[in-house]
Amino acid sequence: MGLIRNLGAVSLLGLQRAGRMGLFLSYAFVYALTPPLKLSQVLKQLRFIGFESTLVIFLTATFAGMVLGLQGYYTLNRVGSTAFLGPMVALSLIRELGPVLSALMVTGRAGSAMTAEIGIMRITEQVDALKLMGLNPFRYLVVPRLLAGIISLPLLTAIFDVVGIFGGYLVGVKLLGVGKGTYFGEMANYVDMRDILGGVYKSLTFGVLITWVCCYKGYYAGFGAEGVSKATTQAVVLSSVLILVWDYFMTSLLF
Amino acid sequence: MIKVEDLHKSFGGPKIFRGLSFQVATGEIVALIGRSGDGKSVLLKHVAGLIKPDQGHVFIDDTDICCLRGKRLEEMRSRFGFVFQSGALFDSLTVFENIAFPLREKSELSDQEIREKVLSALEQVGLTEAENRYPAQISGGMTKRTALARALVTNPEIMLFDEPTTGLDPIIGHAILNLLDSCHKRFGFTGILVTHEIPKVFEIVQKVAFLYEGRILTVGSPEEMLSSKDPIVQQFITGSIEGPIQYR
Numbered sequence: 001m002g003l004i005r006n007l008g009a010v011s012l013l014g015l016q017r018a019g020r021m022g023l024f025l026s027y028a029f030v031y032a033l034t035p036p037l038k039l040s041q042v043l044k045q046l047r048f049i050g051f052e053s054t055l056v057i058f059l060t061a062t063f064a065g066m067v068l069g070l071q072g073y074y075t076l077n078r079v080g081s082t083a084f085l086g087p088m089v090a091l092s093l094i095r096e097l098g099p100v101l102s103a104l105m106v107t108g109r110a111g112s113a114m115t116a117e118i119g120i121m122r123i124t125e126q127v128d129a130l131k132l133m134g135l136n137p138f139r140y141l142v143v144p145r146l147l148a149g150i151i152s153l154p155l156l157t158a159i160f161d162v163v164g165i166f167g168g169y170l171v172g173v174k175l176l177g178v179g180k181g182t183y184f185g186e187m188a189n190y191v192d193m194r195d196i197l198g199g200v201y202k203s204l205t206f207g208v209l210i211t212w213v214c215c216y217k218g219y220y221a222g223f224g225a226e227g228v229s230k231a232t233t234q235a236v237v238l239s240s241v242l243i244l245v246w247d248y249f250m251t252s253l254l255f
Numbered sequence: 256m257i258k259v260e261d262l263h264k265s266f267g268g269p270k271i272f273r274g275l276s277f278q279v280a281t282g283e284i285v286a287l288i289g290r291s292g293d294g295k296s297v298l299l300k301h302v303a304g305l306i307k308p309d310q311g312h313v314f315i316d317d318t319d320i321c322c323l324r325g326k327r328l329e330e331m332r333s334r335f336g337f338v339f340q341s342g343a344l345f346d347s348l349t350v351f352e353n354i355a356f357p358l359r360e361k362s363e364l365s366d367q368e369i370r371e372k373v374l375s376a377l378e379q380v381g382l383t384e385a386e387n388r389y390p391a392q393i394s395g396g397m398t399k400r401t402a403l404a405r406a407l408v409t410n411p412e413i414m415l416f417d418e419p420t421t422g423l424d425p426i427i428g429h430a431i432l433n434l435l436d437s438c439h440k441r442f443g444f445t446g447i448l449v450t451h452e453i454p455k456v457f458e459i460v461q462k463v464a465f466l467y468e469g470r471i472l473t474v475g476s477p478e479e480m481l482s483s484k485d486p487i488v489q490q491f492i493t494g495s496i497e498g499p500i501q502y503r
Contacts, residue, residue, distance in 0.1 A: 120346075124346070126343050126344075126345055128300075128343065129343040131332060132303055132305070132336075132337040133333070133356070133357045133360065133361065134329045134331075134332040134335075135360055135361075
């Protein structure tokens with residue numbers, strides 16, 4: 001009987017938290033779609049989430065592309081199909097690795113900072129101060145980050161894809177001797193618009209997911225430094241797990 | 256007018272308020288005194304609509320703030336100025352920007368007018384030298400004075416002060432209370448002042464309310480409070496260890 005009661009209590013708590021998260025997202029969208037929009041805050045967040053993430057995206061994409069080129073070449077060489085290295089690298093990046101790795105990098109770099117910043121504002125009563133000025137904290141803290149995430153992620157993913165393909169080119173063509181024309185020519189034959197749009201849709205939803213989870217965790221951070229540190233850890237772990245889970249469902253729906 | 260009616264609140268443990276009621280007339284400042292941990296700051300947050308009571312009402316004029324949501328709550332809060340115990344300054348903004356923030360967001364004033372208002376507020380609180388510093392670069396006293404200037408700069412109808420002079424040296428503390436008094440005389444706001452500055456604060460308030468064990472034990476003029484025969488009030492005002500209030 002005690003076990004059933006505990007199971008019930010845990011399930012109810014889980015449902016309650018999921019409901020609160022759902023409400024948080026719906027409020028964020030409602031405020032994002034109704035004026036006034038704090039444009040200066042959106043631009044500030046675009047700079048932070050988007051522009052300032054380009055270096056880490058550039059580095060990760062280069063090496064992800066190089067590894068794909070290397071592994072792809074050795075695998076395809078076994079069946080004598082190294083001509084397909086270009087399409088293999090491009091499709092892997094555009095469909096999966098570009099959106100997923102970009103999202104994971106943004107979570108680690110900007111998502112954790114988002115949670116920590118909002119969490120500190122919460123525990124030092126800065127959020128209450130906003131409320132008491134008759135201002136809506138969602139419009140200042142959540143909406144700009146949500147919009148910046150939705151705009152930045154597809155752009156960062158596009159950069160990731162292009163740089164990753166170039167990384168594969170460096171290894172496949174320059175190092176291992178696959179023909180340049182073969183690498184890019186076959187790519188054009190096998191990659192179509194559906195693949196590119198699939199990657200864009202994924203990155204758009206990842207943009208929502210990261211900002212949603214990280215802002216929510218910061219907004220409801222516990223007390224003191226420990227509360228903020230726990231919220232930050234939870235935000236990064238939950239975002240990363242949800243990115244991979246959501247990626248599976250998106251892949252099964254889109255391709 | 257602020258009217259608190261039969262307020263009950265607990266945060267899971269013992270009740271903080273057990274049917275608390277009191278009233279602040281328009282244009283009046285009431286000093287709210289009581290032991291540390293008895294819920295004075297929590298009461299201020301109820302008045303500002305930041306915390307919802309388990310039971311009871313908080314009326315601002317004729318509107319129950321506990322029933323307001325969304326836009327109407329935001330509009331009601333625009334009438335408030337709140338000085339937090341910690342200051343609650345925006346740590347990514349300078350002292351100047353902190354004071355200018357509510358004007359930039361809520362008023363139609365030009366940049367030049369905002370600058371003039373902020374500089375005048377900075378002068379009033381003696382912080383002209385610190386306008387470009389960040390909250391992390393100023394002292395606790397300067398933080399309180401900045402918070403006070405930020406709250407007063409919009410000339411709100413209702414001011415809630417949560418220990419605005421705690422932790423300040425006696426001279427600055429006195430200067431802050433004088434500033435409060437002169438602002439009150441000039442703008443005529445209605446206010447609640449949570450404080451431990453007894454009896455210094457009695458010079459600037461019209462009434463004193465004593466919060467004790469979840470209720471307002473007594474309300475009266477500063478003179479009535481000082482001459483009260485109630486042993487609890489007497490012990491608290493004199494700060495005596497001996498008496499009905501148990502040290503905890």
